[in-house]
Amino acid sequence: MHMADALLSPAVGGAMWAVSAGTIAYCSAKVRRELDDRKVPLMGVLGAFLFAAQMINFSIPGTGSSGHLGGGLLLTILLGPSAAFLTIASVLVVQALFFADGGLLALGCNIFNMGFFPAFFVFPFFYKKLIGPNPSQTRLTWVTMISALVGLQLGPLAVVLETLVSGISSLPFTTFLLLMQPIHLAIGVVEGMVTVAVVSFVRQARPEILQGALEARPIGNHPVRQVLLALLLVAVFTAGVVSAFASKDPDGLEWAIAKVTGKTEINAPQSGVHRALALLQEKIAILPDYHFRKSAGKGGAAPPEKAKHVESFNPGTCVAGLVGTLVTLLFAFMSGFALKKRNVRKVYGIN
Amino acid sequence: MSHHIVAVKNLRHVYPDGTAALRDVSFRITHGESVAIIGANGAGKSTLLLHLNGYLTPSSGEIQIGDFPLNKCTLPQIRRTVGMVFQDPDDQLFMPTVYDDVAFGPLNLGLSGADLDHCVTEALERVGAGHLAKKAPYHLSGGEKRRVAIATVLSMSPDILVMDEPTNGLDPYARRQLIGLLKDFRHTRIFTSHDLDMVLELCERTIILKDGEVRADGVTREIFQDEALLAECRLEKPLSMQGCPVCGQSRSLAKAP
Amino acid sequence: MASIDGALLDFKRLDRLAAGNTALHRLDPRAKVLATLVFIVSVVSFGRYELSALIPFFIFPAVIIGMGDLPAGYLARKIALLCPFALAVGMFNPVFDTAVMVQVGPLGISGGWISCASIVVRAVLTVGAALVLVAVTGFPAICRAMEHLGMPNAFAVQLILLYRYIFVLTEEGGRASRARELRSFGKKGLGLSSYGPLLGTLLLRTWMRAERVHMAMLARGFTGAFQTRQEFRFGAPEMCYLLGWASLFIFLRLHNATQLLGALITGIFQ
Numbered sequence: 001m002h003m004a005d006a007l008l009s010p011a012v013g014g015a016m017w018a019v020s021a022g023t024i025a026y027c028s029a030k031v032r033r034e035l036d037d038r039k040v041p042l043m044g045v046l047g048a049f050l051f052a053a054q055m056i057n058f059s060i061p062g063t064g065s066s067g068h069l070g071g072g073l074l075l076t077i078l079l080g081p082s083a084a085f086l087t088i089a090s091v092l093v094v095q096a097l098f099f100a101d102g103g104l105l106a107l108g109c110n111i112f113n114m115g116f117f118p119a120f121f122v123f124p125f126f127y128k129k130l131i132g133p134n135p136s137q138t139r140l141t142w143v144t145m146i147s148a149l150v151g152l153q154l155g156p157l158a159v160v161l162e163t164l165v166s167g168i169s170s171l172p173f174t175t176f177l178l179l180m181q182p183i184h185l186a187i188g189v190v191e192g193m194v195t196v197a198v199v200s201f202v203r204q205a206r207p208e209i210l211q212g213a214l215e216a217r218p219i220g221n222h223p224v225r226q227v228l229l230a231l232l233l234v235a236v237f238t239a240g241v242v243s244a245f246a247s248k249d250p251d252g253l254e255w256a257i258a259k260v261t262g263k264t265e266i267n268a269p270q271s272g273v274h275r276a277l278a279l280l281q282e283k284i285a286i287l288p289d290y291h292f293r294k295s296a297g298k299g300g301a302a303p304p305e306k307a308k309h310v311e312s313f314n315p316g317t318c319v320a321g322l323v324g325t326l327v328t329l330l331f332a333f334m335s336g337f338a339l340k341k342r343n344v345r346k347v348y349g350i351n
Numbered sequence: 352m353s354h355h356i357v358a359v360k361n362l363r364h365v366y367p368d369g370t371a372a373l374r375d376v377s378f379r380i381t382h383g384e385s386v387a388i389i390g391a392n393g394a395g396k397s398t399l400l401l402h403l404n405g406y407l408t409p410s411s412g413e414i415q416i417g418d419f420p421l422n423k424c425t426l427p428q429i430r431r432t433v434g435m436v437f438q439d440p441d442d443q444l445f446m447p448t449v450y451d452d453v454a455f456g457p458l459n460l461g462l463s464g465a466d467l468d469h470c471v472t473e474a475l476e477r478v479g480a481g482h483l484a485k486k487a488p489y490h491l492s493g494g495e496k497r498r499v500a501i502a503t504v505l506s507m508s509p510d511i512l513v514m515d516e517p518t519n520g521l522d523p524y525a526r527r528q529l530i531g532l533l534k535d536f537r538h539t540r541i542f543t544s545h546d547l548d549m550v551l552e553l554c555e556r557t558i559i560l561k562d563g564e565v566r567a568d569g570v571t572r573e574i575f576q577d578e579a580l581l582a583e584c585r586l587e588k589p590l591s592m593q594g595c596p597v598c599g600q601s602r603s604l605a606k607a608p
Numbered sequence: 609m610a611s612i613d614g615a616l617l618d619f620k621r622l623d624r625l626a627a628g629n630t631a632l633h634r635l636d637p638r639a640k641v642l643a644t645l646v647f648i649v650s651v652v653s654f655g656r657y658e659l660s661a662l663i664p665f666f667i668f669p670a671v672i673i674g675m676g677d678l679p680a681g682y683l684a685r686k687i688a689l690l691c692p693f694a695l696a697v698g699m700f701n702p703v704f705d706t707a708v709m710v711q712v713g714p715l716g717i718s719g720g721w722i723s724c725a726s727i728v729v730r731a732v733l734t735v736g737a738a739l740v741l742v743a744v745t746g747f748p749a750i751c752r753a754m755e756h757l758g759m760p761n762a763f764a765v766q767l768i769l770l771y772r773y774i775f776v777l778t779e780e781g782g783r784a785s786r787a788r789e790l791r792s793f794g795k796k797g798l799g800l801s802s803y804g805p806l807l808g809t810l811l812l813r814t815w816m817r818a819e820r821v822h823m824a825m826l827a828r829g830f831t832g833a834f835q836t837r838q839e840f841r842f843g844a845p846e847m848c849y850l851l852g853w854a855s856l857f858i859f860l861r862l863h864n865a866t867q868l869l870g871a872l873i874t875g876i877f878q
Contacts, residue, residue: 028762040822041825044445044773048770056803058800069807093767097742163697168727171700193800201805327869332664340673406823435824437823
């Protein structure tokens with residue numbers, strides 16, 4: 001699933017963009033250093049292949065729906081992590097610009113969610129470790145399936161976290177998770193099956209293409225730095241999220257807790273932790289709902305923003321709002337229209 | 352101007368899977384000649400071409416282009432001297448606009464600014480595609496793509512032009528235009544083609560490859576009259592040399608290339 | 609396959625729009641990219657219950673469509689097929705956020721509905737901005753602009769090659785898919801057992817094509833890096849464009865122009 005601008009806040013979007021841009025820079029440098037200039041046309045053309053392949057479907061028996069290739073894992077198997085990351089990122093850029101897939105700010109999130117996990121997490125830590133040299137068909141199938149499943153659980157998890165921290169959606173954490181993860185379990189199975197099918201085919205026809213991927217290289221090839229960076233990122237993410245959802249969205253959490261425990265309040269013993277987390281959140285000053293808390297007064301739990309709003313809305317403002325909306329829309333579209341007419345006149349020389 | 356000979360001696364190429372694509376090919380092409388290399392599919396024509404600009408390395412044998420023997424060190428010069436145009440123009444036009452594609456070669460050679468611009472415009476004019484400069488390759492027709500592909504190579508000012516199946520897939524008009532264009536070139540020209548009528552029009556000399564070896568090498572018209580030879584090599588006479596389909600009479604060989 | 613061919617035609621159309629020749633098309637792409645970015649950040653930075661304040665932002669895509677002489681209906685249709693994910697998630701807002709925020713006579717509108725509407729409006733605005741950017745700038749120009757703004761060359765090259773070969777590959781994919789469809793009946797033949805080999809064959813052909821493109825590059829002196837020729841000027845028109853829009857967006861972000869305008873008008877009638 002693609003993350004969308006509409007659900008994103010500038011802080012989260014900006015942060016993810018920073019991470020993605022950094023990774024792109026790293027991968028670009030790495031690919032350049034490798035001096036394998038065959039990779040250049042290969043990455044471009046395989047990206048186009050992925051793009052085209054995603055438009056072809058196959059019917060899933062028993063469900064009446066159809067599926068298609070996601071491709072992150074496949075690309076990583078064929079190209080190696082850095083090249084695959086760049087290729088996946090490039091496909092996402094085109095999709096964002098041409099197919100209204102999410103948006104430009106969310107692109108940072110999408111590149112991370114769909115590129116980082118297959119290329120820099122699943123591939124080195126699952127696929128390569130488990131595949132062994134010259135694997136049998138069964139082993140290949142299992143390892144690929146597991147890799148696909150893991151990758152396709154992490155991606156959506158990231159989406160859930162990003163949406164949550166942004167605070168535009170009211171969907172509570174647990175509900176969202178319960179919706180996303182099972183669906184993506186199914187998608188992961190499909191992805192695994194398709195990847196296995198394609199890899200097996202290629203292996204039979206031109207095994208030398210897969211030479212790099214089907215030999216297990218020792219973990220030493222991946223510098224410790226890279227592993228630590230990955231872990232650090234996960235840690236930062238989790239910290240931000242835990243503090244965010246503990247102190248930010250009491251409604252959703254209350255709702256979930258109410259449903260689960262029958263109580264409607266978070267008990268006192270937790271307030272110590274709660275306070276500590278709220279303090280932590282203040283330190284991470286870039287979180288978007290800083291202005292929510294500012295209005296409520298510093299240092300405490302934020303009262304639900306909606307309570308504040310009920311008072312500030314009165315009928316007069318409401319009418320003004322409606323009128324203003326209509327007029328503004330009218331103005332916006334008329335100006336566009338007028339400019340177009342002007343262009344037409346210019347083209348046809350009418351005066 | 353030095354003599355741009357293409358001299359191939361005892362060329363042998365065996366693919367990694369063991370197939371001998373070329374076994375003992377030798378010929379010598381001199382400056383300004385127009386030569387066609389024909390043969391059945393799988394005879395080794397494309398493999399031979401790929402040796403001429405150093406993309407493939409011979410398993411044994413030597414190649415000499417102009418003053419340089421073909422080896423790793425001379426590759427850059429050789430690639431400048433030998434301009435190769437491939438079968439599928441889509442493989443050759445990989446930049447966003449026609450201008451960028453034609454400029455790719457000269458840019459890599461170090462040209463820039465006004466020199467570059469001059470080079471590119473000239474090459475495009477030469478193939479009659481000046482008006483296509485700003486267009487993207489996927490908006491071009493087959494014939495236009497082919498002409499632009501030639502321009503991408505011409506802009507490097509090669510002395511030897513090698514083309515793999517130049518008229519493949521073109522409609523009659525585009526084909527006629529291309530033949531007219533190629534007739535005007537003064538470079539040494541080497542073509543592979545199944546279009547034997549084009550070969551008859553453009554090339555004075557023909558080399559027939561069969562199973563990786565040179566089966567015949569001589570004047571085009573003479574070769575095309577040897578029906579037994581042609582049949583042996585899975586070829587036949589060009590249509591313009593066969594009997595008239597309406598009245599059954601044989602045509603004369605008055606057509607001069 | 610109808611959808612692939614349709615998608616490809618659509619793609620080509622959007623690409624052709626970028627070849628237009630209005631004053632807007634001729635602006636340096638960096639200005640257009642940056643203006644769009646400021647727009648998106650402004651829109652996205654609103655709190656979740658803001659709705660009326662978002663409305664004035666429609667002026668940006670409207671003006672671009674006008675000045676760039678773009679087909680409004682076509683673009684509107686593309687935007688209407690929005691990323692369904694945002695809407696699907698947004699739909700849950702009224703479910704979970706039920707406290708009434710606005711009273712319109714006897715009708716109470718919950719915060720959930722307002723935030724849902726806000727999500728829809730955001731989606732239309734942000735996606736619309738991206739589309740009109742491509743329509744007046746063109747993908748290769750955007751790539752070059754990004755490169756100027758710091759994107760690594762290797763990635764820029766990747767984007768350019770990808771874009772170039774999307775057209776070729778989607779046609780190939782379309783042909784293969786169509787061939788499969790014509791020999792399938794109902795759902796038989798369209799399952800995984802034909803999908804795997806179809807993709808596999810397409811992949812192998814793609815791999816071989818990459819080798820040929822590499823050959824073509826080498827034949828023209830490629831040594832690993834793409835040289836790019838730059839001919840952009842960031843002059844006065846670009847500055848005006850960028851600063852003008854940026855100031856407007858900042859103003860609209862800080863003041864709810866809809867309310868102001870509405871108050872003004874209703875004030876006149878009182």
